[in-house]
Amino acid sequence: MSDRAPYDLGKVIIHAVALLLVLSYALPYLYLVSTALKPAVDVQQIPPSFFPQRLSLENFTSVIGTVGLPEAFLNSAIVAVLTTLLSLVIAVPAAYVSALYRRRLTMLFMLFALITRMVPAVSLGVPLFQIMKTLGLLDTTIGLVLAHTSTAVPLAMLLMAAFFEGVPKELEEAARVDGCTRFGAFWHIVLPVMPSGIAITALFSFIASWNEFLYALLLTSESSKTAPIVIAEFNSVYGLAWGPMTAAAVLYSLPVILVTLLLQKQIVGGLTFGAVKG
Amino acid sequence: MTERRFVLLMLMPAMLFLGLLVVYPVALLVYNSFFDVKLIDPASRVFVGLANYVEALTSKRILESAVRTLKYSVFALFFELVFGLGAALLFAAIARHSHWHRTIFALPLMISPIVAGLLWRFLLVGNIGILNYGLAALGIIPDPGAIKWLSDTDIVIYSVAAADIWLTTSFVALVSYAGLMNIPRDVLEAARIDGTNAINRFWYITLPMLRPVLAVVVVVRGIDALKTFDLIWIQTQGGPRQQSEVLSMNIYQRMVRYGDLGQASATATLFLLVMIGIAGLAYWKIWRADRV
Numbered sequence: 325m326s327d328r329a330p331y332d333l334g335k336v337i338i339h340a341v342a343l344l345l346v347l348s349y350a351l352p353y354l355y356l357v358s359t360a361l362k363p364a365v366d367v368q369q370i371p372p373s374f375f376p377q378r379l380s381l382e383n384f385t386s387v388i389g390t391v392g393l394p395e396a397f398l399n400s401a402i403v404a405v406l407t408t409l410l411s412l413v414i415a416v417p418a419a420y421v422s423a424l425y426r427r428r429l430t431m432l433f434m435l436f437a438l439i440t441r442m443v444p445a446v447s448l449g450v451p452l453f454q455i456m457k458t459l460g461l462l463d464t465t466i467g468l469v470l471a472h473t474s475t476a477v478p479l480a481m482l483l484m485a486a487f488f489e490g491v492p493k494e495l496e497e498a499a500r501v502d503g504c505t506r507f508g509a510f511w512h513i514v515l516p517v518m519p520s521g522i523a524i525t526a527l528f529s530f531i532a533s534w535n536e537f538l539y540a541l542l543l544t545s546e547s548s549k550t551a552p553i554v555i556a557e558f559n560s561v562y563g564l565a566w567g568p569m570t571a572a573a574v575l576y577s578l579p580v581i582l583v584t585l586l587l588q589k590q591i592v593g594g595l596t597f598g599a600v601k602g
Numbered sequence: 603m604t605e606r607r608f609v610l611l612m613l614m615p616a617m618l619f620l621g622l623l624v625v626y627p628v629a630l631l632v633y634n635s636f637f638d639v640k641l642i643d644p645a646s647r648v649f650v651g652l653a654n655y656v657e658a659l660t661s662k663r664i665l666e667s668a669v670r671t672l673k674y675s676v677f678a679l680f681f682e683l684v685f686g687l688g689a690a691l692l693f694a695a696i697a698r699h700s701h702w703h704r705t706i707f708a709l710p711l712m713i714s715p716i717v718a719g720l721l722w723r724f725l726l727v728g729n730i731g732i733l734n735y736g737l738a739a740l741g742i743i744p745d746p747g748a749i750k751w752l753s754d755t756d757i758v759i760y761s762v763a764a765a766d767i768w769l770t771t772s773f774v775a776l777v778s779y780a781g782l783m784n785i786p787r788d789v790l791e792a793a794r795i796d797g798t799n800a801i802n803r804f805w806y807i808t809l810p811m812l813r814p815v816l817a818v819v820v821v822v823r824g825i826d827a828l829k830t831f832d833l834i835w836i837q838t839q840g841g842p843r844q845q846s847e848v849l850s851m852n853i854y855q856r857m858v859r860y861g862d863l864g865q866a867s868a869t870a871t872l873f874l875l876v877m878i879g880i881a882g883l884a885y886w887k888i889w890r891a892d893r894v
Contacts, residue, residue: 341692346707349771353710353721355724355725355732356721370729372731418616427609438885440620442825443874444829444873444877445831445850446829446854446870447873448627448628450631450634451626451627451631451634451867453641454634454644455627474623477619535715537714537715538832555716556716569724573717573721577717580713581712585705585708591711592776592780595777596777
């Protein structure tokens with residue numbers, strides 16, 4: 325086992341390169357966090373320094389005090405929660421029959437879900453704006469939830485169908501023999517055995533909505549703006565207020581990063597699956 | 603209840619919902635594309651036939667933004683594949699010890715493009731962008747003002763891709779890593795014992811066996827890159843002088859700034875058709891390749 329010897333030069337070089345790669349990959353985000361922790365004046369100093377010379381929470385307090393920003397975070401959370409609930413209610417039954425009652429109609433419908441994932445958001449956004457305007461749903465939470473759900477449903481359907489495919493058909497058949505209705509077998513027997521599949525699908529729907537920008541930009545203007553919209557507006561309203569902007573970006577992205585850290589295996593699994601099926 | 607009715611009933615909510623919020627909007631989009639119709643007053647419309655399409659296909663700005671979208675996507679995809687595959691090979695080489703490496707690589711997976719764009723704008727921006735100070739300190743560029751990443755019209759469309767490359771390399775790396783782990787060890791080991799060198803092993807064994815995974819990555823990432831909006835929007839809003847305006851942004855501007863719903867719809871319809879065409883072709887190829 326010569327290539328497992330501790331001082332194999334080739335291995336040492338590979339380890340060093342891998343370490344360097346990972347460090348340089350993490351560097352940009354670390355700089356974002358480090359910048360957010362500087363006093364606002366130090367953020368714009370020339371030349372810039374990677375590490376803060378003084379630590380300060382000034383940027384964070386000013387972000388939290390910014391008119392509209394806490395509300396925007398709250399809006400983002402509300403929209404994401406509602407989107408998640410609505411897409412699960414709609415997608416889970418469809419995914420269930422697609423996986424356990426395979427027939428031409430369900431296959432066609434899954435294909436349609438796949439194609440939907442290719443549609444550029446802007447192509448749907450243009451008519452959605454008009455529809456929401458007609459319905460009086462512009463700049464409302466419901467309007468944005470509906471738009472986000474339209475992208476979350478196909479994603480949730482594809483993910484859930486994959487999870488349901490892991491359920492043996494016999495489980496459903498046994499429940500039916502024991503006198504369950506088809507719906508009873510779905511609701512009382514199959515659903516309770518897959519909490520983790522539902523949780524991962526919920527997480528993907530939540531983050532898809534939490535991160536979404538274009539629909540939010542098109543469909544909201546005042547009262548139901550979400551966090552990314554307000555963060556983007558730091559650009560124009562405050563000139564180059566990099567300090568608060570980096571702090572807001574950290575607040576906006578840190579929860580997502582922590583969740584990724586906790587559920588790394590499941591998320592990579594979900595994304596890999598997403599890659600395979602669309 | 604018959605099986606047929608049960609299936610229909612379970613599919614019903616999704617069919618109704620997607621019908622209302624995907625199929626109907628697409629129909630409306632196509633319908634609007636045949637009219638001269640303005641955003642402020644969609645009720646008064648004049649049928650113009652294919653005039654919007656003629657305009658879309660002959661407009662210099664739309665054509666340029668389409669070409670730019672392609673340049674951006676190819677550039678971003680190329681580096682994502684090179685870096686992602688490189689990282690995956692490195693991780694595979696130290697397989698048992700790469701757990702933490704992969705954990706750190708996984709962290710950006712779910713970050714919003716808005717954050718990636720904002721972050722890279724901050725790294726590249728004139729005067730305080732730290733990247734140029736780093737490059738100058740290393741002697742790669744003469745002074746920190748030497749490259750104007752986001753204001754030089756010749757390079758801006760490539761500069762804005764840096765954020766995309768940073769954000770998505772992790773996805774490519776982790777998916778490729780999973781693919782690499784699926785290649786049977788003994789095949790590579792046998793080749794090694796037979797005296798095949800590392801480069802040939804990579805070229806004649808690893809790469810062909812990774813082909814299906816890479817094909818999927820190219821399709822998924824390619825489609826994402828062609829659709830890009832937010833990541834570039836937050837960095838440059840399409841500027842300077844529209845030199846980073848991609849197709850999504852062109853359609854958005856056409857509708858929101860100029861209020862030209864008909865024209866925006868025609869361009870968006872063409873965009874949609876091309877995307878579905880590309881996706882269909884790619885899936886057909888992959889699907890067939892999988893079954894040959």
